[in-house]
Amino acid sequence: MKIKIINPNTTWSMTEKIGDCARRVAAAGTEIVAVSPSMGPASIESHYDEALSVPGILDEIRTGEASSVDAYVIACFGDPGLYAAREAARGPVIGIAEAAMHAASLIGNSFSVVTTLERTCGIAWHLAEMYGMRRFCRKVRACELNVLDLEQPGSDAYRIILAECRQAMQQDKVDSIVLGCAGMTDLCKKIESELGIAVVDGVTAAVKLAESLVQLGLKTGKRRDLAFPLPKPYTGLLEDFSRDRVPAGS
Numbered sequence: 001m002k003i004k005i006i007n008p009n010t011t012w013s014m015t016e017k018i019g020d021c022a023r024r025v026a027a028a029g030t031e032i033v034a035v036s037p038s039m040g041p042a043s044i045e046s047h048y049d050e051a052l053s054v055p056g057i058l059d060e061i062r063t064g065e066a067s068s069v070d071a072y073v074i075a076c077f078g079d080p081g082l083y084a085a086r087e088a089a090r091g092p093v094i095g096i097a098e099a100a101m102h103a104a105s106l107i108g109n110s111f112s113v114v115t116t117l118e119r120t121c122g123i124a125w126h127l128a129e130m131y132g133m134r135r136f137c138r139k140v141r142a143c144e145l146n147v148l149d150l151e152q153p154g155s156d157a158y159r160i161i162l163a164e165c166r167q168a169m170q171q172d173k174v175d176s177i178v179l180g181c182a183g184m185t186d187l188c189k190k191i192e193s194e195l196g197i198a199v200v201d202g203v204t205a206a207v208k209l210a211e212s213l214v215q216l217g218l219k220t221g222k223r224r225d226l227a228f229p230l231p232k233p234y235t236g237l238l239e240d241f242s243r244d245r246v247p248a249g250s
């Protein structure tokens, strides 16, 4: 099967890291294609960034639909454009916050999220609420790191994230820690072995969930809320998103 992982920011070092970590957990027969859209923000750390990342994500879904992709992962912890992407795709589309929170809820009764900037904590709480994960989520903790600090060799990012995870473990009394940024995917197992607590990374959790759904033959429902978008013209910068027909099989 083919899983397309869309890193909605345009920082390719992060995209490559995400692809590498995904391939490490993927089953032997799974092809992982990791991409960044051709348009979008360099990093996503606000509602504004999220909104402007969505056209690029939908463009990647459109090309994926033309190249036999079985499932998609949106690899940004705000899960930007998740439902719009589901409307445009036949196969499953999984967001990494959604995947990580659900995985954490299956291995314990409580988790804390450790994310990048304080200003993104509201986004994580909003997602927890929307996914019915509010009762599992004890705290959303920020490290006050910019997303792109995670891409700087020799930065203090690992030490700062590890310290925040340790605080979460000791103060929040949780069963697991959810990493709140796709750029933290490579740190997951290192933090886990350092602290001795389950650490859930959304990128790898989403890949395994996507594989399961594809193997079960489950696709995105096209009968109601997530039906393909109606054909209509879009103007200006969005002209290329115009649809003249609903895809077959809807």
Ligand code: 2AL
Pocket: 009, 042, 043, 044, 045, 075, 076, 077, 078, 115, 116, 117, 120, 147, 180, 181, 182, 183
């Ligand atoms: C993210 C993420 O996962 N990728 C990105 O650019 N921004 N979210 C976050 N809270 O740091």
